[in-house]
Amino acid sequence: MCGRYAASRRPEDLAGIFEIEKWDAEETLAPDYNVAPTKEVYAVLDRPVKDAQSPRPVRQLRRLKWGLVPSWAKTPEGGARMINARAETVHEKPSYRRAFTSRRCIIPADGYYEWVTGAAERDLEVEGRRKRPRKQPYFVTPADGSVFAMAGLYEFWRDRTLPDEHPLAWWATCSVITTEAETAPLAVAPADGPRALADIHPRMPLMLTPDRWDGWLDPAGTDPDALRGLLAPPPAGLMRAFPVSTAVSNVRNNGPELLKELEGPEEGTLF
Numbered sequence: 001m002c003g004r005y006a007a008s009r010r011p012e013d014l015a016g017i018f019e020i021e022k023w024d025a026e027e028t029l030a031p032d033y034n035v036a037p038t039k040e041v042y043a044v045l046d047r048p049v050k051d052a053q054s055p056r057p058v059r060q061l062r063r064l065k066w067g068l069v070p071s072w073a074k075t076p077e078g079g080a081r082m083i084n085a086r087a088e089t090v091h092e093k094p095s096y097r098r099a100f101t102s103r104r105c106i107i108p109a110d111g112y113y114e115w116v117t118g119a120a121e122r123d124l125e126v127e128g129r130r131k132r133p134r135k136q137p138y139f140v141t142p143a144d145g146s147v148f149a150m151a152g153l154y155e156f157w158r159d160r161t162l163p164d165e166h167p168l169a170w171w172a173t174c175s176v177i178t179t180e181a182e183t184a185p186l187a188v189a190p191a192d193g194p195r196a197l198a199d200i201h202p203r204m205p206l207m208l209t210p211d212r213w214d215g216w217l218d219p220a221g222t223d224p225d226a227l228r229g230l231l232a233p234p235p236a237g238l239m240r241a242f243p244v245s246t247a248v249s250n251v252r253n254n255g256p257e258l259l260k261e262l263e264g265p266e267e268g269t270l271f
Helices: 011-018 097-102 119-126 210-217 224-229
Strands: 005-007 032-035 040-047 058-066 084-086 104-109 111-117 135-142 148-158 170-180 203-205 239-243
Touching: 005 104, 005 111, 011 040, 011 058, 011 104, 040 148, 040 210, 097 104, 097 148, 097 224, 104 170, 104 210, 111 148, 111 203, 148 203, 148 210
Parallel strands: 058 170, 084 170
Antiparallel strands: 005 032, 040 058, 040 104, 104 148, 111 135, 135 239, 148 170, 170 203
């Protein structure tokens, strides 16, 4: 799954990486090292600009709320639960299938966090002792330092309780697509810890390599079978993972120190 990630790149940098044509400097987000559901995040999407003379799609950097609210939803209350869509079923689930064929985006990140229960804690669980497992967080990121481009979907939801001119009348929301975690060895693995992403968690955000960005973002692409082909897992061996402080487990903590690589898992969280 993807329940927390880091996004510290400036919009100027993202504009160069993704060839952004339009972004509003007034919508700049501060670097976020502990992005959690319901927060506003950057998303890259191709969409015509309102009131523009040409109807052609324009590549934009937009702010969206993480937690998708389908356009047909009566209330936005379920958005916080819809942060992830499974690549295997996204084309058929009622909450996602319309966005899958018409509103796709890329959610840029530095990488994502995932937690693994320490071996010692798992042993206690096996023995039936009621001790809450202490989980060690790992940060997963491209080994070459490139952007982690997560496949995503976005939607617009109209709050009918507000007048058209109200600034909150429309909600723009998104969801991250996930896939089965890689079982192949990591490009760089911690000395004392997981050797593959599947050792950390059975799911992972689906990273799109640059050769798939245009096809994924193109709103003219509406054939579900062709789109599903773009959701094939990326080549193995592109990622690295390393242990980070358990401070990231508290969403109130937010700073570059959360990305500091530890020499090994923290005491009491041995893998």
